[in-house]
Amino acid sequence: MSDDVWKREEIESPCVKICVVHPEARICTGCYRTIDEITAWGRMSREARREVMAELPGRRAKLAVRRGGRAAKLARRST
Template sequence: MSGEDFPRRNGISSPCVDICVIHPEARLCTGCLRSIDEIAGWGRMSEEERQAIMADLPARGPLKASRKGGRRGRMARGQ
C-alpha cells in the first residue's frame, strides 16, 4: 500500500482507522500500527516523513493478528 492509498484527515495523509488500542508489548497501535511517538508527532511531520512511515506500516502488519479484543476481550476473559 502506498501513501496515496491512505485517507486524508484534515488535509493530512493518515493511516488511522479509528481503532486506537496500544499493543502492550509492541507499543504500537493495533489499528494503524504507528508508535505513540509517531501518532503524537503526526501533525508536525512533513508529508515526506509521513509517507516514509506509511511505507513501513505493511511490514508491521502481523501485529494486527495478535490483538486480544480490547476491553470487550478482557471482560470476556474476566480481566
C-alpha cells in the same frame, strides 16, 4: 462553490479510529503507528509521513501472533 482553503495535498492519516496500543509491540492495533508517530503526525514533513506509511504494512505481522486470549488465561490458571 469550491473551497480551496481546505484542500490540501497532505498524506492522510492512516488512523481507522481503533486506538488501542498493543502492550508488547507498543504500536496501535488500528493504524500500526507508534505513539511517537501518532503524536508527531501533524508536525511531520510530507517525506517523513511517506516513510511511516511505507513501514506500516510490515508492522501488521508483529501483531499477528496470538497469545491465546481468554481460553489461554483460564488454562494457565488451572495448571
